[in-house]
Amino acid sequence: MYKKAQLPQSESQSITKMMALSLAAAFLASVWAMVSSRLFNRTRLRYPLPPGPKRLPIIGNLRDVNRIDKPLWLAYADWSKIYGDIFYLEILGEPMVILNSAKAIDDIFEKRSANYSDRPPMYMVNELMGWAWDFAHMRYSDRWRLHRKTFHQYFQPRQVPEFYPILRESASSLLTKLLHDPEDFIDHVRHHAGSIILKVVYGHQMQSKNDHYVNLADKAVKGLSQAIAHGSFLVDFAPILSYIPSWFPGATFKKKAEFWAHDSTETRDGPWVELKKSYDVQDNGTSVPCFATYSLEKFKNSKHMEEVIKNCSGVAFVGKVTYDTRGSYLLPPSLTTTLTIAAGADTTVSTISSAILALLLQPEVQTKVQEELDRVVGRSRLPNFDDRTNLPYLEAVLTESLRWNPVSPLSLPHRSMNDDVYNGYFIPSGSTVVGNSWSILHNPEFYPDPLTFIPERFLPKEGKELPPDPSLYVFGFGRRICPGRYLALNSAWIAIAALMATYRLSKRIDTKTGKEIEPVVDYSEGIVWLVQAP
Template sequence: MLSSVVSLALIVAFVVAALVTRRKRPLPPGPKGLPLLGNIYDVPKSREWLAYQHWSREYDSDVIYLNLAGTPVVILNSADAAYELFERRSALYSDRPKMTMLNDLVGCDWHFVFMGYGNRWRERRRVFHQYFHPSAAMQHRPRALRGARFLLNCLLDAPDDFMGHLRHMAGSLIIGVAYGLEVQPKDDPYVATAERALHAMAMAGNAGSFLVDSIPMLKYVPSWFPGAEFKRKAMEWKKSTTAMVEVPYKAVKRAIADGMAPPSMILSLLGTLDGNDESTHLEKLYSGVAAAAYTGGSDTTVSALGSFFLAMLLYPDTQRKAQAELDRVIGNDRLPDFPDERSLPYITAIVQEVLRWRPVTPLAVPHRLTSEDEYHGYRLPAGAIVVGNGWAMLHDEKRFPDPEEFIPERFLTPDGQLNSEMKDAELPAFGFGRRICPGRYLASASLWISIASILSTLEIYKPLDDRGNPIQPSGEYTTGLVTYPLPFKCGFKPRSRTAEELIRTAEFHLD
């Protein structure tokens, strides 16, 4: 009897000691902040990733803690921390915070990327995966190839509108895959609708940008109330996100009714409906998944190719090295194709470096910690918003020396082959864990074939001003969930008469 009492006392003492020790674990370091309001005035309204990276260095910690008016926020600034928490402990870190601005006010609750982890998310992710997993993405390569070759013509005919051409190419690819719709060569309404929605989502989805995400009760403030500018913005942005879901979907439904609908993801999905009571639910699900498909591929392609053009202006030697490889492997009597990828490691390294140098999403979409956890002796509270700072990870001097420089060779071995030790080093550009971007395979394929096609046939150069001096790009970027280079001048000209002929005749070979 005595031994049982002693054993019970030891167990109780151990549990109490464990609880006391757990309670004593400190939170990760971070700026002190104000009473009640915490750090809401410490977080800048733009380029937040740079502030988080600065604090990581200042406090000598790859994990930073912020208090946004009572909402705990944990920033992960290293690939090691992201791998340990988002990958190895994914059961705890795969949820999403509420994101009041984006989901409630801007109306993006249909987008599975921003949904909480659970059956509703799994159902949509499963549908998406059917059409965009690696093998399925291979089937979309012919469309990506055609888009890249059409882009070459556009760059020759109207070089000043190169960012517009990128949007058109990316939009036509994913709208074709998801809806089977053909877009107009210029000023297409579907592309314009989606671009407005993408802008709204980029502005509303960045962690820490809007106080209403930290104090959800603010969503009830009238839009006319002083300081309620966020409500007025949300009302306008919601029109765009709603149209993004409804407009192309209704167009496909009309085409189906007329017997004119070409093959697409939506056509395939709607063909599985049998008119039962669940059909209405599934139609809503499918229309949301199709709209989410656009955001998964188009923004990556447009942002990354914009950064690619910028890099080629700033690093002309890189352009020449890439063209030398293309000339050696492809020659001058044809255009690159996907089977050439294994023979063009320098082109692949450029793609990887573009994603690293100027990541499309410097801050990943926030995760939510479902129960209290511990990392390197720090206490991570349950319910905390956990954000992967992809910018900091991809600009880590230890892994990427001279991180601000564009150096594709960092992904190659000394003999010019892809370095297996750097495989997927640029992956933080696509998010983390179970919530990594599922559209990355198609986006990467489109990015690769576009870069290979452009460098094979065109010279990218700085145009001259009125005095004959090269116009220098600012190199600055927009802010938000997805970032783009600020407008800059960029010139394009055929590398040879043969190259121009290849561009002009390429479309006919795809019919």
């Protein structure tokens, strides 16, 4: 028997020290190369960079960002009051531009979309955690365009009415579950969103609220939610750090990435394997109609397109059924006071949960919704999509929910592909450009008293123009806007309508004092809201 050879401790420490010095030297060299290339850019010499916090040599605004003690979107909103609607940060030579107004976002992401539809490399998420298959993160390329086109063809607006029977069935199931088990309310909402997307994408019928695939996706997105905001890990600014082995001192980000990468791959591949087994057994023609089988039929015998379809299916699934599980949840009929939504959150679950919290906080709004439903629909049946145009107050509640509690207060990062000049400011090529949706949707100029839930602001008034539609700012921007937003919004609408037609939400009663427990709205780090009890 042979023993594994080991280096003396002193020699091992020497190797580790040499590796650290080599990495530090390579890191500083790469940062200096980026900084110097920007210093001597000719366009840069003619136009100033956007204003922003004072930068230090080499590290730039790294210390400023590290000192932030609130959610990024709130910090950026505060900085915009000092530096304006567009301001500049630089971290280890990597430029960042933050947009805080609707005009700036429209000018940059919409009118100049050809230059701003790229994504930054996102090393932590794509390279280390294995999310490169998600076309929401892909670089702007022919590969991205193919994925986007494949997805959009099935989820475009004119396709959504074909899903109405599935949406109605899921809403009815939600009401039944609430009747028998009200304490697990958020799980039932999650089941509502999950059952819809699994049926639409894979033809999979969920059997229970603890469906294996939904739990799998939820687990995967927990990791994604901690890394998706650009700069959550230093490796996004200094990709050379990705070469550090996971055992190296301080390389905890590599250990996290290795752990999270397994969940990412399994989430995409697990449901697909089951779908393919069923599809192959049923001889490519009699399997359950859904996005996956429709697309496989359309692109028969194409291994390349099969990979694209698998990726698109995974994107739809992960993006529409998951949410963070930190904390407890808001539960009727005697509701607790905590509701948690986090990055990567499902638009359906988020919107429904936000609406419920608002209706709980403002019972007079709940009364108005139910009076409108009684007047238009009556009490002998559930609301249907045919009733939607006749329920303007309910529509206003949904719209205000999107504004008041946006799913993604910060957009996924864009990247400038070429040097640009905007409003006299120079934006270097390769800049990470982030839109602050929260700042736009809480601008008192367009939405007076922005922290208060006021559905009436979206009801037509003679002589007054309606404020901007929040759906223009909560699903991303330009060519990177979320293509699944139509299904998500319809899923949320039918659930809220059915819930308000059958239930009255009330606050939880403190068993010791007999008084109502008031929910408290608070924030958490990440790119979505947290509603938390004291």
